[in-house]
Amino acid sequence: MSAAPAPESASRNSHLSASPLHDLMYGHIHASALRAVVVHRIPDLLADGPLTAEELAARADLQAGPVHRVLRLLAVRGLFRQHTDATFTLTAGGEALRENVPGSQRDAVLLFTDEMFRRSAAQLPDTLRTGTPGFDAAYGQPLFAYLSSAPEDSRLFDTAMSSLTSGVNEKIADSYPFPEAGTVVDVAGGRGGLLREVLTRNPGLEGLLFDRPETVTDHLLASDGLHGRWRVQGGDIFTAVPGGGDLYLLKNILHDFPDEDCLRILTAVRTAMAPGTRLLVIDALLPDDGAPHPAIALDIVMLMTLKGRERTAAEFEDLLGRAGFRLTRLVPTPALTSILEAEAV
Structure with missing residues (x-):
């Protein structure tokens, strides 16, 4: 049958x-x-x-x-x-x-489907064996060193980061109780999208945008209502950070780097800060129980392109403590990122 x-x-x-x-x-x-x-x-x-x-x-x-x-x-x-x-x-x-x-992701699509990322992803089999980021293997140098000598790709990277965070910055600015007065220093703040939102919502604040010279020249701070309340400064976050701020921001920076480089950045920031001054580290937080989370995929982007990684709250607390900070609280946001508030000790 x-x-x-x-x-x-x-x-x-x-x-x-x-x-x-x-x-x-x-x-x-x-x-x-x-x-x-x-x-x-x-x-x-x-x-x-x-x-x-x-x-x-x-x-x-x-x-x-x-x-x-x-x-x-x-x-x-x-x-x-x-x-x-x-x-x-x-x-x-x-x-x-x-x-x-509003909320356009066009530039982000162009970046993450660009040859830079395709070639980096193709190197993942070797990355598993060597630990070397795929970008380094494909281009013979680290990502940011390459961007410093490739103005078109650098411009794409900066505009894509702005598009990725265009809606996120508003959510972050609305999620934290910023002070009524003082100076906010946005360290490695890109084109200043987050700083613009913070200053717009808090008219008593002034701001300083600090990043690579070629990045801050294309800033977003020349907005109505912000006249005379901001300035920009180019420099190297590993060398020295401007002092005199009342609140410091580090948004989506530490995940780009391994622990030793994070400590160099945090130490430079801590050197610029008076005791008691607050630092806001704004980054995605990996779940510590393996639960599904978008940051897990983002962690593979870090593996492909940089020597950085996403971290748990406990891992951030350890880094902050080693650099002279005390983690004071975690502030969730409606975005992928959370806010880790720390105090210089």
């Missing part, structure tokens, strides 16, 4: 059990498709309503067949919607792929 045929539904959906594995296997394909539509500004072309692949191709000087196939893939991922009349529209999630809209 021959075996009974499998039910049609089981046959049709037999691929579903393997889909988590396939998602991992095809991850680079999804990332490449995402980069392609962003490079050609297809999300911006869809801003005013539905278009077919043919219409999109005509407006962007592309080929309709490949456009349709790539959008179909990304529709499965929830960034676009494919309709029965052969048109495509943006979903709410896809809106973040547009340029110059």
Whole structure:
């Protein structure tokens, strides 16, 4: 007797059990498709309503067949919607792929799908064996040394960091009770997005943005209402940090570095601070029980590109204590990051 045929539904959906594995296997394909539509500004072309692949191709000087196939893939991922009349529209999630809209992640997509990260990821098998970041192996030098001599890539890195944190900065600024007066020093503060939000919400504060000279020249502090309340200074966070501040910020910096370099940074900050002055370390916190958390994936980005890593609250407390700080409290935020408040002792 021959075996009974499998039910049609089981046959049709037999691929579903393997889909988590396939998602991992095809991850680079999804990332490449995402980069392609962003490079050609297809999300911006869809801003005013539905278009077919043919219409999109005509407006962007592309080929309709490949456009349709790539959008179909990304529709499965929830960034676009494919309709029965052969048109495509943006979903709410896809809106973040547009340029110059609130919360735009376009620059972040361009950075994390850039050759710098693709080549770094390709080196992961060797990183597991040697411990050397994939970026160092691929480019022959550390990431930040490379960026200092590659102005276009450096500009992309800075704008991507700004886009990644555009909505995060507001959440951080709203989550901590900043003082009514004094000077806030944002150490390695990039283009000053967080400092701008802090000063905007606290009109009695003044601010100092401190970062690489080539970064602070492209700052974001020239906003209405902030006139005369800020200044910028270029320098090296490993050498010396400006003194005289009443509150110091270190946002998404320590995770870039191994412990020994974190201690050099924290020591430079502590040297600039009077006893009792507060430091806010703003970083993602790894769960100490292995629970799922976005910081776990971010930790692999660190492994690929830098010698840094994400840390637990206990690991941060140990670093702070070794550099002359006392952890006073943890302040959660609605963002990926938490705020570790420490006092100079």
